[in-house]
Amino acid sequence: MIPASFDYTAPTTIDEALAALADAGDEAKIIAGGQSLLPVLRMRLNAPSTVIDLGRIDGLRGIREEGDALVIGAMTTHDDVMHDALVHEHALLLIKATSTVADPQVRHRGTLGGSLAHADPAGDLGAVALALDASFVIMGRDGSRTVAADDFFVGLFETAVGEGEILTEIRIPKHTGWGAHYEKFVRVVHQWSIVAVAATVHHEGGTIHEARIGLTNMGATPLRARATEDALHGVFATDEDVRAAVANIAEGTDPPSDLNGDAEYRRDLAVVLARRAVLHACGV
């Protein structure tokens, strides 16, 4: 289908983008990589009066170090994230998950910020942002604010980014030397996750010192499995011990039921995927 007609503007600075957003009000949509918005427009599930394209704002792209953190511009594409040496060294989990997002075409257009701001609970990168304790820099006309990952995902497709605001940067504390794995269950490779588990682990001599775990599509938002993280503390990276430590990972989750599987099926899946993710992250 062809989208309903809309005005299009492509500002070259964040200030211009914020001004355009203020002018257009709640009839505006921001387009980043367009990999979620365009299908919505083409199916006429939305008909914004104005589409504001962030693609020409240079300051929103790129990856840099800032002290103990990596700073990734919101408009950095998945493909750029995947092939970045800094990310590889300091946030391996992000590489692992990003390389499973959809397909190469989507990864060349889609952006980290766009995906996170879209906040699809089956999207892969929210769980990673939670596991890595990322924080989000959000700009409005009154300046910028920083929101922790725990507070960023508010609900279904809902984030802390307010109307009239733009997500500009994702800051990720360095997890240098941490093992990582993203275990995703799908039946078709570019499908949305039925369930996925993001795990990054600091381990030494076969013992897990610290683990961080995020869950994809186990609730209306991505979830962080803190109790399981605690249970993994000091555990030997063996199949048996990890299996025991992750056994309760589905507790407190609220997974959906649909044609891909009911909630109970997803709970079982989460346990299996968590074990695999942690063991892979430990290099076992």
Place this chain on the structure above:
Amino acid sequence: MELQHSFTVPSSPTDTWEAFTDVASVAGCFPGAEVTQTDGTEFEGTCKVKLGPIALVYSGTGRFVEQDPEQGRFVIEAKGKDKRGNGTAGATVTATLTPVSSGTAVAVVTDLQITGKPAQFGRGVIQDVSDKLLQQFVSCLEQRLTPPETAPHEPEPEAPPPVVGAPPPLAEADDDALDLGGALLPVLVKNYGKQALAVLVALLVVLRAVRRRR
């Protein structure tokens, strides 16, 4: 297909009937909804539905087929159509109010007809979506129907967010507080966005009808 819902509100059947027919009281429970025209037992309205990336404007018409305050029963026929696309949904809704010790029990039976592709998806999905929608509407309505002087209780403390991965507490074998609808919608939106919204519209139209009977 037929859908059934029931809930109880803490006010008498007479008050509940009044409230149901009080436009101001019920209107606020559906943001984005607006009655554009009413004429006797018929009405027209529009409704803007926003969910994440999706924003749709539906227009609907409906009429009261039956209204019986003494029996506490009304029947509405409603139709909704997506203004920009081509999704449609029709519904016949029968609501019955029954006095119970704690207030009024409201039973709603919805006979839903969806045309085109949406008709292909299963009943369970529609049930879950409409449950979720009705839940939101009802909790809003419940608040409005609870007289402040008889209910001076403090707002219930919010439950702490569940700790993911913690072993289940022993005493909570029968936890019915889980909110499945919220987790279900994402997948629905991807797979059945339009259809789900069509259902929502059908419900909205119905509720619009309910509140306008004055």
